[in-house]
Amino acid sequence: MDELGLVGNGPNNYQIWLGGMPTQTSLARTLMNKVKIQDLEKVFEPLFYIWRLKRKSRESFGDFTNRVARHISE
Template identity: 45%
Template structure:
């Protein structure tokens, strides 16, 4: 949506030992608990400068809300041929925090409303996947179809009892 044409090196890992080398990526994400990540910024595109921690614990739901204002600022303020990592390093942590904190969400180009989630057991997911393959549906569509029918039957039962 921002039409940033410059490639941005991004690496993500659940390993705190840096197995995926997130510390030499322009954007590095290191798992820091369930749906939590350390966000690293500012490594050079040619991997000669390490990234620095921008956020120690960022919830996955805040990912777009955090990075979108930085991408907008990069597009607006980058120097000619400046990589994203070089821009982040030049701007610095304090300035990028200001950009994120002062961003008006009404100007967002990304819907930040998280989709509702439901957790199921591994066994239930396996069964759902098998049936969805047979029916030619995604597991999400099949689960939604099953839940809709079940909720409809519950509502019918509740109305009949009144």
């Protein structure tokens, strides 16, 4: 599973999955369900902005989302 995934969840609705790694050392987790296609940009823009500001040197998006998710859940 890749670092970011969209899975169709009905007409014009998607599940958003984050955190997977192409090496399959970490699997993605569901972030949101039933996101309307017109709302995808509203979800992704802040995620990518925070990643750009807060990531470690050469940290992939999947590594970043896993690190942040672990920190939030503690």
